Amino acid sequence: MRMSELSERSGVPVATIKYYLREGLVPAGISTSATQAAYDDSHLERLRLVRVLREIGQVPVAAVGAVLAAVDDPNLPLADVIALAHHGLGPPPPVDPTDEHRRARAEVDAFVARRGWSVEAGAPSIDALAAALVALRSVTGPCTADVFVPYADAADELARFELAWIDPSQGVGDTIGQIVVGTVVYEQALVALRRLAEEHYSGERFGRRADRPPTKRRRPTQGTSPGAEANGR
Amino acid sequence: MRMSELSERSGVPVATIKYYLREGLVPAGISTSATQAAYDDSHLERLRLVRVLREIGQVPVAAVGAVLAAVDDPNLPLADVIALAHHGLGPPPPVDPTDEHRRARAEVDAFVARRGWSVEAGAPSIDALAAALVALRSVTGPCTADVFVPYADAADELARFELAWIDPSQGVGDTIGQIVVGTVVYEQALVALRRLAEEHYSGERFGRRADRPPTKRRRPTQGTSPGAEANGR
DNA sequence: CTTATTGGATAGTGACAGTATCCAGTCGTG
DNA sequence: CACGACTGGATACTGTCACTATCCAATAAG
Secondary structure, three states: OOHHHHHHHHOOOHHHHHHHHHHOOOOOOEEEEOOEEEOOHHHHHHHHHHHHHHHOOOOOHHHHHHHHHHHHOOOOOHHHHHHHHHHHHOOOOOOOOOHHHHHHHHHHHHHHHHHOOOOOOOOHHHHHHHHHHHHHHHHHOOOOHHHHHHHHHHHHHHHHHHHHHOOOOOOHHHHHHHHHHHHHHHHHHHHHHHHHHHHHHHHHHHOOOOOOOOOOOOOOOOOOOOOOOOOOO | OOHHHHHHHHOOOHHHHHHHHHHOOOOOOEEEEOOEEEOOHHHHHHHHHHHHHHHOOOOOHHHHHHHHHHHHOOOOOHHHHHHHHHHHHOOOOOOOOOHHHHHHHHHHHHHHHHHOOOOOOOOHHHHHHHHHHHHHHHHHOOOOHHHHHHHHHHHHHHHHHHHHHOOOOOOHHHHHHHHHHHHHHHHHHHHHHHHHHHHHHHHHHHOOOOOOOOOOOOOOOOOOOOHHHHHOO
16 A cells, blocks of 8 residues: 555554654555555554554654564564563653662662562663652652552562463564553553542542533643644653 | 752752742742742742652643642642542543544443442543553454453552552641652552563563663664664664 | 656754743842 | 842743654656
8 A cells, every 4th residue: 555545544644654664663665666665554553553652652752663673673582572662661761870769779679579570680660660769758758668569569460460361372573562562551551540440439538529610631732633643741 | 048959959950940930830939039039848848749740750840730739729629639630640631532532431431330430520541541442452453441350450459558548637738749649659650560570470481581781772863763773682 | 748646855843841041139248 | 338149030042852844856647
């Protein structure tokens, strides 16, 4: 198919597809002549994947590129790709090597070890967790990494469940796609569900709030251009 | 204290404090003369809160302003503030009222009702969840909202736990602060922990990845296509 | 043969979150 | 009291990100 058809079928504007092509998020089509190229379903699929990562996961374009490059690399072992995906899809590591942070990091390392989890030393999630600990202390006084125990329990259970789900007998590329999407989409689902649950229980505890017109919030100030979403964050 | 001292003690540059002042994230100090104002610990505290929301929660400045305005409003019932905080701190609602999305929304509504959670109809988390469902389908074929069951279970448990923790006997403002911080910080912690757990179990399942120099990630690398740097590892 | 499209290159846009510069009024030291 | 350093406030500038828009020459379709 031509680029315009790819655009129609995916809902992504042509200019944006060109941009993704430039950035290497989507492989080039097969040139049939100097001014024509053919795209197939694999391109469509890839485009959908990119869109999910961008819109649901709010993953920066550059990070999507890095992760997908790893996914595409045929001679990279599965475990490597998974680790790369996790690292690439996470929040950017804080450029904030304060003493405070380093100490928190050490505590988090110990906490993780105590749980029996073994992860790579450079995992950005460790830093993220340390940053959370620092933040918590800066606002609500001193505490230890053990405040995370219930969350770690929940995370452990979910991770076991998710891993049991993966079926590596299918194509490796597919498996990876599943993992990438799962990492991002289920994460969003999880946080949304947690908020809903909290809203429910806090309403139960502190009284339901009176009915009002729904809150208008954070308009990205972009007209109603169809298909074009600007998401902040 | 002067602004420069506030800056030193909080680690936030003076220019940024001025910016926050302009945006109303931090209340003005008490003017002691035409060119002098005094700030106290409440300002310092507020500044730390703003920084946590921005850096850990990645909440846009405008949203921080909206939430804090609600927090500061003395004649707003606790439940309202909690709801406002939840709505304000969430991801921006998708400006994406496709049929697909509306259908997913209805399914999510039913799913939430089935769980016995009662939340406001306009809750952005419902939309977020619906968006996740749409995304999931667009990439990995059809599925029902029931794929979220295990996540909802985990969320339910966590929310119960968190709510049990809140002690409203203290000042209301404090309680709210706790909730706001908790919503954002523990969310990040939960996400990080889930990733760590996944990394652990996937390493266990698919073989630990060989030791290599730690992954450098998401370099802006202007000029080169982002595929380049992820390749040779 | 003419005209409409297409792919590719280059430049422009708008939101966001700060930074930097100016300026006049004050403080505090000699 | 003189005067240079500092302060708060207003205004303007910067950099990044993710797109969009414009051009252009080479086809492809009619």
